[in-house]
Amino acid sequence: MLTPGPDHPITLEPSARRWRAYFNGHVIADTNDALILREADLAPVVYFPRHDVSVEYMGRTAHQTHCPYKGDAAHYTLTLDGEIAENVAWSYESPFEAMSPIRERLAFYPGRVEVYDIDDAAVNPHPRERAAEVTAREEVAEVDDSDEIDEIDEIVRHTDSGSGASQGEHWPPNVSGPDQGGAR
Template sequence: MSQSATHPGQKRHLEPGPDHPITVRPHGRRVRVQYKGRVVADSARALELKEASYPAVLYIPREDADMGALRRTTHATHCPYKGDAAYYDVLVDGTTSANAVWSYEAPYPAVAQIRNHLAFYPDRVDKIEEL
């Protein structure tokens, strides 16, 4: 693993390696996300990101999500391996699931495939189905 030089106030940038592997590949199955009975994402083009010993995460192309049901929030996080994540609420019929979705809008080169994709927290939506 190599770490870029950092200065005070800069965010860490680490490269995946044998001690922290990351793979991104086509998921191969259709993925449908529902909240309050509404399908907010439906894709046959989802990507599966596996990172170290963490559970796999499915990333759905924005084109396959109902962006009208999502609202950008001010919440943000930083992953030294993937970059800065932006968050979205899911809004359906007056009900909001706060920060239920995240997206790496300018991911680091090692995971560039997840640009323009969304990931949903399973416990903040009703279901994530793999069909």
């Protein structure tokens, strides 16, 4: 085990931006809690919290690597929409003490999975802004759409509740039944 220092610096910093990982047409990771690891002359690496990654599409492989500064890394294969990418991500599940913040986080190999930052405000408006927007929308709905909302509510109450029965009283029939002397 080696310790990061002036001859081999490693820094970890929380990202101020939102990060995503994209594979085969799908966002497979999305977080505003990424850690950026900068190691010596290597490219920065984005570590995603495991709970912000779609791990249901991933399986651990037998492949392992060892870093004298971070420890042993487990690798993961990604299977999504019939495409399989072997050993596309890694995780230090029991990193050395100096690197403990990356425990329970995943990183992706560049070129295999697209990792990019996005403007958080564009996809996740701040709560106060969002609350003001929702309140304004609700006020407009109350003024303009009250009849439409009542009609929709009436329809919803007459749909199946999951038990096989309507949630409201039956409507009167809007058609008459067949005549007695009709075709048999």
